[in-house]
Amino acid sequence: MNQMNWGLIGPGSIAHTFADAISQSERGKLAAVASSSAERGQAFAKKYNIPTVYDNYQALISDPDIDIIYIATPHSFHYPQAKLCLEGGKNVLLEKPSTITAKQIERLTELAQQKGLFFQEAIWTRFMPVLAQVKEKIKQGAIGKVQYISSTIGFAFQHREETRLFDPKLGGGALLDLGLYPIAVSQCLLDEEPSVIQAMGKVSDKQIDETTIVNMRYPSGIYSQFTCSATGHSPNVMTIVGSNGNIVLPAMFWDTDTAHVYDLAGLVETIRVPHKVNGFEYQIEESMDCVEAGQLYSSLMSHDESIGIIEIMDEIRSQIGLAFSSDIEKL
Template sequence: MKKFNWAIMGPGSIADRFAEALMPSQKGILYAVASRDINKAQAFADKYSADGVPNKADGTFHQADGTPPKPYGSYQQMLADPEVDVVYIATPQSLHYEQAKMCLEAGKHVLMEKPLTINAAQTEALIALAQEKQLLLQEGLWSRFMPCFEQVKLWLDEGRIGELQYICSDIGFSFGDREGHRLHNPALGGGALLDLGVYSITLSQCLMQEHPSEINAMSHFGNLQVDENTIVNMRYPSGRCAQFTCTIAAQASNSMTLMGSKGRIVLPYMFWNGNKATLQQEDVQDEVIEFAHRVNGFEYQIEEAMNMIEKNQVCSDFMPHGDSLAVMQTMDEIRRQIGLKFSPDAERM
């Protein structure tokens, strides 16, 4: 069986987690890594092998035949390699549109780190291009692919908490005053909303199974012109509501609670990691389910991407294009209300 040859664009910390999850795959290999800095690409490639054979002495990986993945010092060179099947884009969100467009035009399938782009117009354009080229374009919002959230949806479908009425979540960490950090940089699509709030938006959308019809948002901006603290209320066509806060200036509880007419479901600390869900009903002992990822949680979206390519699908049922677009439309409206603007270069088409 021919394995899928994966390439990585942007060899940073998120790419490390992706590579670790790809190592045990029976269907894919880490074939190449590309960066504008060849030294970064080389250093990353040296850590991993296509077969994932660990060297316990130094924690690196070495390919069985001694050859690491191919390093490329330019994205164009990597995309010109006919052996590359699918590209994982792990760069800042301000670069997502330009780079995904480049990959699709080169005939490569794309798995994109969330969010898909930084505005709805860019997302809509990429979806149209993927459909035209009949190539996979999958937003790698990892929570949507995890067994934990399939279990939560099953509880909801079974009516275990009655009618779902309200979802409340908060997400955030204190990043201090690190001026150089990408989350503090409007040119890179920084701020709490796109990087953290997106989890609350997409999971509320997924679990409500509808898109908000009314949105009210407020925010506090720091000195660096990005949203540090944002609170959002959303009402859906059914009349149900969701509320979330996101912050890059404070330590949040990082939990999500789904409240129904007969009970509730609690997703505890770092709810987006999909490690645990608790079903709570009146006069009934709590039902707790814990999930241990096979690797680190990235494996689900990787396997789904390869399954979709095999089936000649342009998107996944776990994260369909319509959901990615609706999430971006929601974030566009929140940005409009709170006055969050990015650089013209980041917003361009």
């Protein structure tokens, strides 16, 4: 088992979760960090004992000792930064959502395939073992025929001192940051993409969606409905409803280490797989497995699925009248 050196772009809040997880890896090492703020980069490196700090991204990409780069910046920066990394010959784990528009993620996957590089969207839920077990329970008929999936995801961010979700220049709003999860989990459990999408939402004067409500119908006849909100504190639970029972992913359902299985009489089983660290470890280890095997993406989250998720969100944005500036939507 060879050591794999990671580089990190953007030492913001989510990067701390990543750094905590990789610190427990037996083969992965966070060897370098790049930040537009030298002060923030130095502070992050000191906290996690990272030996190398760069004050520009190109220097990190040019480092021959770096095997893979995790991009942890706000999603409005994902497309140009991931493009720079792939053009520089680096494997990439890209924080969700992958990009602002479907055209952007399509370009990135094409580039990765042309270069023969590993390129993965980091939707951490998709790599968690509990989700795989839930999918298997559904396949086994534990709750009968699935009828619909219902979920909420939301937080009252207006009560926080600082949040990027109210900044349209950063692709703010509930949909891209939060609504992605119900779409990604539904897509995983049903193995299909919706044929009909109906959406409505409250778009603020700042041009961010405060609350968005979506109904999706799949070719199989199954439905998925969700509400995402940046101003309302939600129960944050997902329920998969079947003809003979249901499965509940309790709050916070996207950080799923527990699932409750019910039949018509009540609770049948509780599935619990506690995270070894914080939940990020699964996508980190899977990424290294794929790089070692020469795979361009994980079978748990394909390029086509990443494109499909953004295509769905493009359609939702169109229906609710949510558009961002050309600066962050451009190719």
